[in-house]
Amino acid sequence: MNAATLSSPVQSPKFKKDHFGRALMIGAVIEALMIGGLIYSHLSQPVTVKPKPKIMAIHMIKPAPPKPKPLPPPPKPVVHPKPIPKPLPKPIPRPVPHPVAHHPLPPKPLLAKTPAPRAPVYTPPVTPLAPPSPPAPSPAARQSAVDLYVSEVRLLIQANLRIPEELRLMRLSGMTVVSFELTPQGRVLWAKISRSSGIGAVDRTAEKAVRSIIYPAFSRKMPKTDTLFVVDVHIKT
Structure with a gap:
């Protein structure tokens, strides 16, 4: 074997087949x-739901016919006030002429001869006679009138006694003799204690009762001068 043969070995068909299958799996x-x-x-993104579009229904309504305008009311008849008749002026009465009576002139008086003036005769004034005065009452009648007046005065004093509360509480009683002088009109000039009861409160009550009374006027048979009276006043509680 040479060197070229060793550096580039010849690939067998089985090797190529394995290499292709491996590449296919990786792919x-x-x-x-x-x-x-x-x-x-895709799953991690939020799902957005699109809203459904709203469907608007439009109905066409036929407009109602306009109402007819009401007819204006007929104008009211103008009533003219009746003219007030002016009062007729009253006729001015004309003065009726009266016939003038012509009286004949009286005849002129004849001038008589005036006598000569005489000297005035003096007549003394006549004084009217005063009415006869009533006969003076007898002393007995005068004393009787005074006694009757004294009895009336004593009754008035006893009837008008105002006993103070202190005398009622202490049950004080007594008899006081009071002297006083009256005018013919019944007015008290003065009053004083002539004989005391021995109790000062009883004496003061009796004197106060005598001074506070309005007495009647003197009768016709009583003397018309200021008169002294002495009255005993009894106070009982």
């Missing part, structure tokens, strides 16, 4: 890997 594996990679990359 199939590479193709399978590529297909798997494509499938993996």
Whole structure:
């Protein structure tokens, strides 16, 4: 064997067949890997769902015919106010002429002769007579009228007694003699205690009762001058 023969050995047909089958398998594996990679990359991407388009239905509606406009109302008849009749002017009454009566002139009086003036005669004035004064009452009648007035005064004082509450609580009683002077009209000029009861509150109550009363006027038979009265006042509680 020479050197050329050793460097390039002759490949047998069995070797070629193994080499081709091996290359075919490698190609199939590479193709399978590529297909798997494509499938993996496709599965890893998010799936986007396209929305379905909305279908809008349009219905054509026939417009309603326009309503006829209402006819305007007939114009109202114009009523003219009745003219107010003007009042007729009142006729001015004409003065009725009165016939003028012509009286005849009276005859002129005859001038009489005037007598000569006389001296005035003095007549003294007549004084009217005063009415006769009533007869003065007798002393007995006057005393009787005074006694009757004193009894009325004593009843008035006893009826108008105002007993203070302090006397009622202390049950104080007594009799006081009070002297006082009255005008003919019944007005009290003064009053004082003539005889005390011995209790100051009783004396003050009696004197106050005498001063606070409006007495009647004197009767006709009583004297028309200021008169002194002495009355006993009894106070009981």
